[in-house]
Amino acid sequence: MKTSLFHKRRKNLMPYLMVIPTILLVTGVLGYAILIALKDSFYKYPLLSFNAKGTFVGFDNYAKLLADYNFQNAVGVTFIFVFGTVLLGIILSFILALSIYHLKNKARIFRTLTLIPYLISGVAAAIMWRFLFNGEVGFINHVIRTLGGTPISWLSNRYLALMVVTLANVWKMFPMSTMLLLAGLQVIDPDIYDAATVDGSNWHSTFFKITLPLLGSYLATSLIWLTFGSFNMFNIIYPLTSGGPNRATEVMAIYMYDLAFQHLDFSSASVVMIFLLMLNLGFSIFYSRIFRNKV
Amino acid sequence: MPNSKTHAGANPAYHRIANLIAWTFLTLMMVWLFLPLIWSVTTTFKTAIETYRVPVKILPENLSFHNYIKILTDASFPRYLFNTVYLTVITTLLTVIISIWPAYAFSRMKFKFQHILLLFIMIPRLIPRISVTIPLYKIIVSAGLLNTYTALIITYTMTSLPFAVWILSGVFQSIPKEIEDSAFVDGAQLIQTMFRIMIPIASSGVVTVIIFTVREAWNEFPFVLSFTNSATMRTLPYQLYMFRDTLGIEDWPLINTFAIVTIIPILVVYFIFSKKVTSGIIQGALK
Numbered sequence A: 001m002k003t004s005l006f007h008k009r010r011k012n013l014m015p016y017l018m019v020i021p022t023i024l025l026v027t028g029v030l031g032y033a034i035l036i037a038l039k040d041s042f043y044k045y046p047l048l049s050f051n052a053k054g055t056f057v058g059f060d061n062y063a064k065l066l067a068d069y070n071f072q073n074a075v076g077v078t079f080i081f082v083f084g085t086v087l088l089g090i091i092l093s094f095i096l097a098l099s100i101y102h103l104k105n106k107a108r109i110f111r112t113l114t115l116i117p118y119l120i121s122g123v124a125a126a127i128m129w130r131f132l133f134n135g136e137v138g139f140i141n142h143v144i145r146t147l148g149g150t151p152i153s154w155l156s157n158r159y160l161a162l163m164v165v166t167l168a169n170v171w172k173m174f175p176m177s178t179m180l181l182l183a184g185l186q187v188i189d190p191d192i193y194d195a196a197t198v199d200g201s202n203w204h205s206t207f208f209k210i211t212l213p214l215l216g217s218y219l220a221t222s223l224i225w226l227t228f229g230s231f232n233m234f235n236i237i238y239p240l241t242s243g244g245p246n247r248a249t250e251v252m253a254i255y256m257y258d259l260a261f262q263h264l265d266f267s268s269a270s271v272v273m274i275f276l277l278m279l280n281l282g283f284s285i286f287y288s289r290i291f292r293n294k295v
Numbered sequence B: 001m002p003n004s005k006t007h008a009g010a011n012p013a014y015h016r017i018a019n020l021i022a023w024t025f026l027t028l029m030m031v032w033l034f035l036p037l038i039w040s041v042t043t044t045f046k047t048a049i050e051t052y053r054v055p056v057k058i059l060p061e062n063l064s065f066h067n068y069i070k071i072l073t074d075a076s077f078p079r080y081l082f083n084t085v086y087l088t089v090i091t092t093l094l095t096v097i098i099s100i101w102p103a104y105a106f107s108r109m110k111f112k113f114q115h116i117l118l119l120f121i122m123i124p125r126l127i128p129r130i131s132v133t134i135p136l137y138k139i140i141v142s143a144g145l146l147n148t149y150t151a152l153i154i155t156y157t158m159t160s161l162p163f164a165v166w167i168l169s170g171v172f173q174s175i176p177k178e179i180e181d182s183a184f185v186d187g188a189q190l191i192q193t194m195f196r197i198m199i200p201i202a203s204s205g206v207v208t209v210i211i212f213t214v215r216e217a218w219n220e221f222p223f224v225l226s227f228t229n230s231a232t233m234r235t236l237p238y239q240l241y242m243f244r245d246t247l248g249i250e251d252w253p254l255i256n257t258f259a260i261v262t263i264i265p266i267l268v269v270y271f272i273f274s275k276k277v278t279s280g281i282i283q284g285a286l287k
Helices: A002-040 A060-066 A069-102 A104-114 A122-132 A139-146 A158-187 A190-198 A203-231 A252-261 A266-290 B004-008 B012-043 B066-072 B077-108 B114-126 B129-142 B149-173 B187-201 B203-219 B222-227 B236-246 B252-286
Strands: none
Touching: A002 A266, A002 B077, A002 B114, A002 B129, A002 B149, A060 A069, A060 A266, A069 A104, A069 A158, A069 A203, A069 A252, A069 B012, A104 A158, A104 B012, A104 B252, A122 A139, A122 A158, A122 B012, A122 B203, A122 B236, A122 B252, A158 A203, A158 B012, A158 B252, A203 A266, A252 A266, A252 B129, A252 B222, A266 B114, A266 B129, B012 B252, B066 B252, B077 B114, B077 B149, B077 B187, B077 B203, B077 B236, B114 B149, B129 B149, B129 B222, B149 B203, B149 B222, B187 B203, B203 B252, B222 B236, B236 B252
């Protein structure tokens, strides 16, 4: 009698014992980290001693940052970078996914190859793109020289550098969104197309009236993937341009990192982090509203 | 683009044009996808002077492995390789061993606060790694864990767990309940059920988790950049980053060789399991 009660207790406790290590590691450490950043964003610390007791300054750090030209620049660059990646990324993903899907088993190997950029590290990808667009030895300028043109300093021009960084990011991000769209295409029932053909529907109305609406949730997942990945991009931009030239490619993640580790201004960096988290949250809500019926 | 199957019988000319368009697009996309890789790989066989030659030549003049020999025989290379392999193996083992339990609990058991606890594990998936680097750095400094494997293993594992729990609970859920004897009374029986029944059946899910965790840990950059500053702690991606930064005159063949050396292992692992990975992603997307 006593033992069975004891066992019942144990059994009731079991799920919690199974969940606790993960909760402690994930929610505990991350939650604690976010609380620290939240506190720091309201405190000021003497330079070089961020573990010293700071002074509470209310929203001073926020006000200072919002008025800072470099912060406004980082927000602007981030939005251009994300918008460019999402737009180009979704177009390229669509083209590749539709081609692979259309060719069926003949294109099976390409499904495997598509994922390669996703697997290699951001640093390695950055090195390759830096090399591709290098002024003296890059492939692009070599082609221009071979054709008799004047080589271009891609990475020292504000706009061109941002373009190169965006292209490298699309290259790294679009394999996964292609796979997500491919997953969607594979579940659409071919009978629907048969019915459409019988009804005399031509390819563009088939695409816009059947394929696109049925792909809804997969399209949403792809867009979310491209948006969130780019919003917090650090791995590619930092080794590629370090945010330069003259802050032209300095997205919020890079700006935050440099504030903390170059300028040792942990309070301002924490404010940027809170903004980043709020933007992430905002985008989650935005996407879940748009795709409410589909996701 | 139309579906080929439906038009194949009806209109062969239409079918041929559609196929031609698909192949053209596919070729263009593969050029875009492989151009940076090919330019980088062929350069690893060139000499530094060769990279300056115009007109542009993609293939090297002679196939020479001198860059690879230089990288692989470098005195500190084994250290970077060891760090990367060690962190990847430990993180992956820990992630799998820790995540199977909550995955099982969430997919098989009913308990109070279940949904709240699940949310607590899933919401962090929305929190990007880079955004928590700064407070984590403070925690690590105060704990005296700067330049330690412990700090990296904890942070790597912590960021891999939510995805692992998500994938595994999905796979566990798809296993019929009748297969296991759910009337276990103690932990020992639960452990038996897990390793004798659940894991073997859910092996494809476990492989997916392993590949994704290996990829994350092998390629990790912001954490190792922030939480270590001693050269003996560097991983391959960190050293690659330092490498491109410290050379006065950039020896591009050598830099590219280092880059290629760091990505070959992960690509080998991928190609061994590629079928499971791609179908894992597609199944994951279907959920």
